[in-house]
Amino acid sequence: xxxxxxxxxxxxxxxxxxxxxxxxxxxxxxxxxxxxxxxxxxxxxxxxxxxxxxxxxxxxxxxxxxxxxxxxxxxxxxxxxxxxxxxxxxxxxxxxxxxxxxxxxxxxxxxxxxxxxxxxxxxxxxxxxxxxxxxxxxxxxxxxxxxxxxxxxxxxxxxxxxxxxxxxxxxxxxxxxxxxxxxxxxxxxxxxxxxxxxxxxxxxxxxxxxxxxxxxxxxxxxxxxxxxxxxxxxxxxxxxxxxxxxxxxxxxxxxxxxxxxxxxxxxxxxxxxxxxxxxxxxxxxxxxxxxxxxxxxxxxxxxxxxxxxxxxxxxxxxxxxxxxxxxxxxxxxxxxxxxxxxxxxxxxxxxxxxxxxxxxxxxxxxxxxxxxxx
Numbered sequence: 318x319x320x321x322x323x324x325x326x327x328x329x330x331x332x333x334x335x336x337x338x339x340x341x342x343x344x345x346x347x348x349x350x351x352x353x354x355x356x357x358x359x360x361x362x363x364x365x366x367x368x369x370x371x372x373x374x375x376x377x378x379x380x381x382x383x384x385x386x387x388x389x390x391x392x393x394x395x396x397x398x399x400x401x402x403x404x405x406x407x408x409x410x411x412x413x414x415x416x417x418x419x420x421x422x423x424x425x426x427x428x429x430x431x432x433x434x435x436x437x438x439x440x441x442x443x444x445x446x447x448x449x450x451x452x453x454x455x456x457x458x459x460x461x462x463x464x465x466x467x468x469x470x471x472x473x474x475x476x477x478x479x480x481x482x483x484x485x486x487x488x489x490x491x492x493x494x495x496x497x498x499x500x501x502x503x504x505x506x507x508x509x510x511x512x513x514x515x516x517x518x519x520x521x522x523x524x525x526x527x528x529x530x531x532x533x534x535x536x537x538x539x540x541x542x543x544x545x546x547x548x549x550x551x552x553x554x555x556x557x558x559x560x561x562x563x564x565x566x567x568x569x570x571x572x573x574x575x576x577x578x579x580x581x582x583x584x585x586x587x588x589x590x591x592x593x594x595x596x597x598x599x600x601x602x603x604x605x606x607x608x609x610x611x612x613x614x615x616x617x618x619x620x621x622x623x624x625x626x627x628x629x630x631x632x633x634x635x636x637x638x639x640x641x642x643x644x645x646x647x648x649x650x651x652x653x654x655x656x657x658x659x660x661x662x663x664x665x666x667x668x669x670x671x672x673x674x675x676x677x678x679x680x681x682x683x684x685x686x687x688x689x690x691x
Contacts, residue, residue, distance in 0.1 A: 318498045320354035326374060331361040343374040347592055348428045351417040355495050358530060367528045367560040370596075372417050378592040385426040387588040387669075389628040393650065396445050398436035402650050403630075405453045407446050410435045411473060412460030416495030421557055421596040423588040423626075427460055435459060443476045446483065454485035456523070463492035467505040474520070478513045486513070489523040494531040497539035507546035514547040522550045524579060527560055529569040537577055544578060551582035553621075556603045557596045558587075564609035571610060571618040581621035586634075588626060589669050600625070600667045601642060604634045622647060625670045630654060632670055637663065641677060644670070 326332065326340040326349050343349075351372045358368045393402035400408040413427040413435040427434060436442065446452050455477050462470055477483050492499045500506055514520035522543055526532055543550050552574050554561065561567050571581050584607050587597045598606070604623060611619045625632045630649030634642070635658070644659040662675040 320352040322352045324350050339376055340374045343378050349374050355417050370559045377595040380594050382594040383589040383591040385591050387590050388626050396441045399442040403648050404451050407452045408456045410459050411457050411462050414464045415461040416492050421593050423590045447480050450482045456487040458489035461490050462488050463490045471509045474513050484518050487521045491525040493524050493536050493539045494526050497535040500539035500542055507542055510546035510548050520548045522548050524552045526552050527554045529573050532573050550579045552579050553583040555585040555587045556598050558598050562598050564606050567610035568613035571614045575618035584621045584623045586625040597668045627670045
């Protein structure tokens with residue numbers, strides 16, 4: 318089965334003429350793209366349906382808040398389509414297309430200015446990685462690498478696998494959720510995985526399931542194909558208002574993922590990207606949602622770390638007290654910051670790390686937080 322792709326709001330059947338007219342203004346600024354399979358998951362009688370919120374434009378996206386590059390990825394771009402922010406990790410933007418354009422996407426600039434950051438010829442990027450032996454893992458992302466034909470993706474994977482010091486190749490993708498038929502109908506994809514995901518050097522798929530309803534039988538079958546071919550699959554998701562900001566929903570997502578062998582990896586704070594205000598949940602509320610969800614699941618489903626993908630690094634939210642919030646650099650652009658612990662006065666309205674402006678240096682770390690973060 319090959320679901321038809323839709324690229325205009327006028328093609329969305331669940332909208333009436335009034336809705337379509339209003340959303341054309343959004344479409345002019347932020348492109349729309351989805352497919353029949355993914356839109357079929359929407360309950361047409363529920364205007365607050367979480368899948369609808371992920372895929373269908375909303376006039377609130379036109380609110381003037383946020384920026385197009387909230388994590389300042391441009392600061393770490395070392396070649397066209399190549400970022401080197403963390404010492405061991407290189408990130409390659411290999412596609413500026415997705416199976417659906419998430420309305421909360423933090424790289425929507427790629428779809429607004431097609432071709433500006435993504436390179437079609439990765440010769441320079443491969444050469445850079447080859448010349449930097451500290452790079453042990455490479456993330457292929459975009460856009461979505463699996464929107465590409467396997468015949469286009471495989472040469473990139475093959476070139477990376479020839480580099481001795483690259484131990485892990487990661488592929489960031491939401492295609493198992495958006496269009497599992499991309500995997501179900503392409504035997505060449507698992508064949509590629511079997512070739513290049515070896516016993517010593519695995520291919521990892523960084524899946525993104527935001528809501529448990531995305532885990533359809535077709536999606537689960539697609540994930541099983543990746544696993545059976547020898548890939549490692551983990552999941553990451555931001556917390557999104559109206560999608561998974563309910564601890565029961567998030568716990569169900571964690572639980573279902575762990576049952577099928579796809580452990581939760583990261584839970585992200587929604588980035589303050591232009592047009593994303595409707596999805597943002599305050600940091601401290603998000604922390605409580607994640608912790609409450611974790612309390613409802615077993616150990617293997619508790620493994621996700623709640624982090625803020627800040628310009629300076631991945632900052633883990635480590636704990637709260639009545640007056641203070643604790644952070645820890647899980648990863649950092651500046652190596653000296655890795656593991657650094659920070660304490661600030663709480664700010665219930667803070668949506669991003671930069672909103673914490675009152676550092677505190679003389680507060681002892683609660684024992685349970687110190688044990689969890691050490």
